[in-house]
Amino acid sequence: MSGERERLPSTEVNVLKGHEGAVLAARFNGNGEYCLSCGKDRTIRLWNPHRGIHIKTYKSHGREVRDVHVTQDNSKLCSCGGDRQVFYWDVATGKVIRKFRGHDSEVNSVKFNEYSTVVVSAGYDQSLRAWDCRSHSTEPIQIINTFSDSVMSVSLTKTEIIAGSVDGTVRTFDIRMGRETSDQLGQPVNCISLSNDGNCLLASCLDSTLRLLDRGTGELLQEYKGHTCKSFKMDCCLTNSDAHVIGGSEDGYIYFWDLVDASVVSKFRAHSSVVTSVSYHPKDSCMVTASVDGTIRVWKS
Amino acid sequence: MDGDDEDMVFYGTRIQAEDDVSSRKKKSVAEAAGQLRTLPSWKQEVRDEEGRRRFHGAFTGGYSAGYYNSVGSKEGWTPSTFTSSRKNRAELKQQSIANFLDEDEKTEMEDRSLGTSMQFDTFGFTAVELAKKQADKEHQQRPSAIPGPVPDEMVAPVTESIGVKLLLKMGWRRGRSIKESQTTSLYDKRREARKAFLALAPDAKEQTGGPDLEDEDVADGHTINVDQSTKTTPVYVLNPKQDLHGLGYDPYKHAPEFREKKRLRVSDNNEKGRRKPLSFQDSLFGFKSGRVAPGFGIGALEELDVEDVDVYAPGYDFEETYQIEDIEDPSGPGPGNVKMLDNKQHGILLGFKAASVADYQLERFNPPLIPKDFTLHHKFSAPLEIGYKVCEVPPPEVPPPEDNNLKVLIEGVATLVARCGILFEDLSREKNRSNPLFAFLSGGNGHEFYKRKLWEERQKHNDKTKQQSDSKVSQSAQKMTAESRGRILGEKPLERSSRDLTPPIPSVSSADTANLQFDLSNTFTQPASQSQLPEVAKPFLHDPAKQERFEQFLKEKYRGGLRVIDAGEASKMSEAARARERLEFESTAEVIAKGNSGKESKTPSLLLADVLASSGLQFTASIEKSKGTNDGVQPEANMYPRREEYQWRPSPLLCKRFDLIDPFMGKPPPAPRPRNKMESFMFMPDSSKSAKVGESLNMDKDLLFTDQPSKERAMEPTEDLIEVAEVENVERPVDLYKAIFSDDSDEEGESTNPSQVDDPERKIEAANTTLSRLIAGDFLESLGKELGLEVPPDLPYSESKASVPNAQKQSSDAKGERDGLQPCGQSSNSAAVGGISADNESSHDVKEVDRQKNSELLPANATIKKDGGESEKPKKDGTSKRVYQHGTSSSSEGDSSRKHRRHIQRSRSIVNETSSSSDDYEDRHRSRSKKKDKGSSRDGGSRSGSKHHRRHKHKHKRKESPSGSRHGSERERKERREAKKEGHKYSARG
16 A cells, blocks of 8 residues: 555554453454454454454353454464463463463563464463463473563564563563663653554553654654553554554554654544554555443454 | 860960969069169169060070170160260360279369368358358248248349449449449539539529429439449340231341331331431441442442442431430340330339439529629739749849859859749758848848849749740740841841830840850751851752752751651652662751861852762762753753663563564573662672673583584583683583582573573572682682692683693693503503603592593583493493593693693593594694684584493494604504403403
8 A cells, every 4th residue: 555645544444342341352364264352251262354244252261351462374362461471372262271380460562473383371460471382381481571660562573572561671682682771751651553664663651642753773763642541551553555554542642753754644533432453554545543442442443 | 275275376475374374474573672772783683574584595695684695885885975986086085084083082182172161252142152052051940931942043042242232232223334434423523513504604593493404404314324233234124016017036147237217117106207218238237337339339248448438429418426426335235125215214213203202402503793894804913923024133143152162052042942933042041040040031141142143043944944835935045136136136126226225125034145055045046057057058049949959958967756648749759860869868957067167268158069069979960960951852941751662571572462573582581670770889899700601601501412513512611611711701600500500401591591580699699600610710729739839820821822832732632642541541451651650640540530521521421320320330332431541640740720621521532523624633633622622612512421431442443544744653552442442341251
């Protein structure tokens, strides 16, 4: 979608209803065909967002499920939540393959690495933990606890682990270099999102500001304001062409900013309550949003 | 009959004749009546109804004799305390002394123990008892109304405890709460308030009859009372059975929430709209916590946590508060008895009726008439007084009387009077009427002065009380304008203001001046510096945010007490930065204070700059740094985003899983980030060394744990020593002490997988290194002394090593070898080559060398053990022992410990080398001594010692080749000796 002007997905196509209570995250899978959601009702649900069909429900979590991620080959899931465990699921059978226990507190975010061999989880216990999916070891491969507050969000590249924390830092752990880079933002970081070219990092801070950082230099490139984000964990993302920044708001609005001049390009009321999650289709101009009101909405241009 | 008897066969027993049976029965009855009582218990017999003695059989006791022929109980001999130990094994019975006491002892004990006497009657039990007795007595005396014996339980005389009696006397009635007084008082208050209200509104009183209101009041009060009493003391209310459950069956026994629900439903049916229905779910989960996410609860076994509270729920829930209001005491009466309560609610006791005409009427009085000219304005007296005093024209200033005593007296009295009031003056005047000293009170000498003094004191006192009474803006201050205060304080007024201010000036008299100055000095001493600050210095002008923080800091500093955590900007700074800034501020403040007190001609900011410059790099550096960061990112003192980089070590497995090459592969674990400054200070100087030590240690360990090199090390301890000394002075002691005090296996584990866990240990090692170096130095020195040798300091030691000329070495070698042979010869009982002195020496030497071994060879722990075994155990291989001895004894001569050690090594290596070509030996030997190369020495000793010896023994004859003359002679001797030994051995064998 690299047209002269990317059309923003602002038309509601489908409403995915099924979660009881708040939906805490909604994520597209690798090719954007399916979408996964998880919520306060302790379930993970698999949907076909384009047809608006609920496919499967994964139940095993003991408390709310905060984040979910699926491997590139769509064969495995990982999820985490209030029960302090990271679950490793088999997508087809819906069974839990492994539970990784070790976090001392709730787990906020999980991600697979590129080869789906490692799950990295970020917890309220101020640590990042890397779990091995290959071996049967129950111990984490590595614990990173240089954070001084709850780690809210984690992202992986081929060589790096990037995590944002409430202590106001975004830390990049470069495995290849053996180096930790800490970018102090001065505000609790809620969610981090990488640009598609991998050069920039979007960090959603709790002062109702999204900040765009240059990953190479740590420079602050732009700040996006206008929405409300003060007390909830809310996602943010960039469009496929990296031309726009998308963020939800606590009043149920979705905001689109221009990446470069930080002007609000568009905003519309998507949900009746806090928008917890925004996920952009990997290829098309399509977006799913999840909200506390219990619905997941699919938007297309 | 007889014939019949013979012919017939009888089975069983014959039925006895009736009279026979009856007679026996009679007998038994008689016995039971008479005999049994008289006979001692053990002689009594048990008979059945027929009077027959019961026969148990031979094994069970013959004739039954009651239980007297077994034990004294019906059950037989079953000890009551016995329990099967198989089932309840470790059941420990609580034993007390009572278990071990006899009956009589127990009674004795009871006599001694304390107990309540009969007179003590808390609950009225004894009173009941006494009453009962009394009743009994009376009953005996007079015929009872009910004929026949009346069971005691039926007619129990009733008494009441003294507490109940007292309460009853005080007006308490059964079924009421004791707390009643509270409610009545509350009720009284309310009634009082109502009365007052009525009094204020006379019209209302006219319209509504007073008695009516009273009645209402009374009714109200009673309902309150009833309510109260039903709650505190149980009132038995009969619940009519309305359901179809069995009697005593409570379907809601384990689910009281449902009872509530049911009750509500019933009551809803009964009276609609009386109460709003509670939602079922709320009543079910309501007791746990207010705001659980709707739709799903948590498991039955889980506790509600903070995280279970629905954070997304709207902030206010009115339902809940409403619910709390509505919930009634569950133990309270059910819906069915509402009516019964309603009856009671009229406030009349059962069996009484409300009187139609109330005798008692409250007399009411009309409120006092307010005079027509009364204005609704109240003047407060206290400020008036103050105002009056301030405004009072002060008495003229009078010089104090000449008499100093009088002056002091006057002053004292004035102070007291000002403090205690004019009454005190009167009192003291009356008291001291005759005293001439107090003449000033009544217009005598010094009266004027006293007046003046008193006035001043009063002023002062007033001001003080004003201050105390929390009025921050004092009255006098309000009256004074800034200009007048400036005048008082001796400031030079501006032209305009002085012109304007002619009227108020008289009021601010000299007395006020004194007052103000006094007060000021009292209250404003501390903040003086602060108030001066703005004009004084803005040390951080270049950084307004910092300046602001600095001012905040100063304020806080002078305020004292607990400090609030820095708000705003400072909170965004890191801990370290804040601490640094704080230090900076403190020093700056000090400088400023100094500058003020010193009244130096320099402007304080200049001075400040000076001091900042001189007080060390720290502050300036930090200033510069902060400036740098500020300028770098954004001009508005925005420090974010700020980037920091650290070393981070991914675990090897992580790298593998990410398909990356471990950047730290094969590298020692990085020094961990210092947690704080102190740590880094403590370990910084040693860190470089420790790294080295660590590496060398690793290397050493490698040597140790590959088998053969360790042998080699054992064989050449001196060389190792030299090396170690050259590489790092530190190492030797570490090696030594580690070898002695630490476990090998542990070290191996650590060294093979160096991880971050090791780091603290390594640090400690490094710290210990310096210490152990000193200790080890002492140790070696003392060892040298013991040996009678001189131990030069480390550095020259290694140098001298290196500079020992070859030739000398060789000669000394030769000498050593020659000497070395002597003890061997001696030990093999050959013809004495050496003298007695040599003998002594050699034996002495063996000991010494052993000691040396212990000290120096210890690093190679395993080998030491082997060596020890070799030297101690009588070996089959005699030669090896000989050779060994030879080696050790060769060290008998030598003028220094260096040489001495080298001798050992030399001679040993000779022994080793004899197997290889001798030319080779010479070269290598030299090269080794020159280069001190570990590698070469390692390959030299790559075969195990014992093998060497054996091979040496066998090869020796074969390998004899003419090389150097020195060697030749040596060989010859050796050969001779070997031959002898062989012979010896053979003889031993044979």
